[in-house]
Amino acid sequence: MSSNNMTRLPLPDGRQLSTRDDGASLALHLDERALLRARRQGELLVPLELALADQAEALWLLAYWCFANEPQRQSLALQLEQVDPALLNSGLLVAEGDELRIERALFWQLPGPFLRNVSHAGYPQQMVMHASGRRHPRRAPKPVGEVYRRFDANLGAWISLRTLDIEEDLARFNRWQNSARVAAFWQEEGDLDKHRRYLQELLDDPRVLPLIGCFDDQPFAYYEAYWAKEDRIAPFYAVDDYDRGIHMLVGEENHRGPHKVASWLNALTHYLLLDDPRTQRIVAEPRADNARMIGHMQAQGYHKDKEFNFPHKRAALMIQSREVFFERCSLA
Template sequence: MSSDSLKLLPLPSGQRLVGRDDGVSLALHLDERALLRARRQDGRLVPLELAVEEQAEALWALAYWYFASDPLQQVVRLKLDTVAPALLASGLLVGEGSELRIERSLFWQLPGPFLRTAGSACYPQLMVMHPTGRRHPRRAPKPVGEVYRRFDATLGAWISLRTLDIDADLERFNRWQNSARVAAFWQEEGDLTKHRRYLEELACDPRVLTLIGCFDDEPFAYYEVYWAKEDRIAPFYEVGDYDRGIHMLVGEENHRGPHKVASWLSALTHYLFLEDPRTQRVVAEPRADNARMIGYMQAQGYHKAKEFDFPHKRAALMVQSREVFFECSRLA
């Protein structure tokens, strides 16, 4: 980080986290309120005058400022005389004594303000039978409204996800599906009546959650998120009870390109791993000849497990594991 660098990061709450780092000391403010002062000593940050009851807010902000400012930063080492036990229990802090640290891979697994709904982590498990004969957990009720929001410091824009509203989004969905580029892969061209029926069927399907992706609150993409155990993909790999699958389309031409894909694909994957910590894999099955999308996914840590045949297409099985995502992601 450059000498005397100043970084401003907006938070989903509407507040602004401001950090100033001169290479020797660091100061963090939340809006106009001083949040943390620290000096560097022997490769560690030593917070100054930080009361135990203030540690949770200050150290979360410290971690976010570091990890969002530098996607390659893996750990923040700290020296604290006293530690709030709840921080060790949460995973925000690990270690003991003078070896305290905040790990990037653990930090991004904490929902923080990014997950905008309660998620299904606390929904109890009850196994039920699918009409196909596969047993799977009963799924929590679907969320409504905004489910994820994060400022992408690399892109300099908000990336957010919200649930699809049929009345508000139908014309947009119809326009996107009737574009030649999207139709070549989705093959769902049609009129408003067809697309309303299509979306209404998905709204009644507990297996599928329909989402709209936004940059700076401008809708640009449509996603179908599904529970893989109940999906047609299940017979083609060793599916887990909480694996999620994704179908994706970018409808607005001005939001195409690898830098935008890196932002929204990492956000979508991040949301699914935050939404239920029991989810260990996110999968996708793009057409095997869709080399561009497969390349974009591989750049974000997905790997191509194999190719297989659906009745309507030759597909590539793309897999992202929780372990790889959080150890190798470049969330910023």
């Protein structure tokens, strides 16, 4: 199995995980506090002297360390004398007979510290009518501020998402939209006044969440996450009530490239799937001739369902399912 060979793994709250692993045993520390010691028995980890009250924190952090350090690892087998039932109910632990496991595909669906703001998860469902004549769930109020943060062990950098702030982000959004590379696909060139109106309309629209992507807190990208049921894409496929769609723009030239796309596209997809567990699909509709972006998306598990005609472009319908993302994602 490939490994990132980390010695430290930062957490979004500022704390750090560190480990000592001699092949026979593993010791995990949170900052300077000894968190967990475990003996290795082949593929089995046997935590030593782990109190029931400490299991939730210790096992979550152990799983995070193992899955981030070994992106291809699919499960973590454990032996525990006692099990906190809350961990089985949450999905962190899976019990089958005498076997206890932490499954990668389940672990990454737990919000943990990655989800940094209120989510739609607990918002009740009430169907309302859109101006287009389509019924859709009433959407929760949009978050403000940072919504997602995770240390990308592959890049050695923080990837984070925050909501757009017009006063802070207007000038960079204007600069990005007026670059020839971006304009070729977005076709939204214009002055500051035009872009202020454009962004204000989106901020006022409950359908759309404008986001800024950051590496190490430096803005590099703009995204629009939208509810597909209320969007113009809805008539072109069998849309579900909680499908989300994405528009994507990388504005800073030094943050282009496949390794950067893998980081931010996985983070954006991860955030939207964490935001509401009812979301089963993420869709996108890049221009059909944007072979580079389509290739990047396919490399991260999106599939090209078909091509279709919008009034303004020939588009490719790209789809990522919750099941495929969490089975195959290379979050680290």
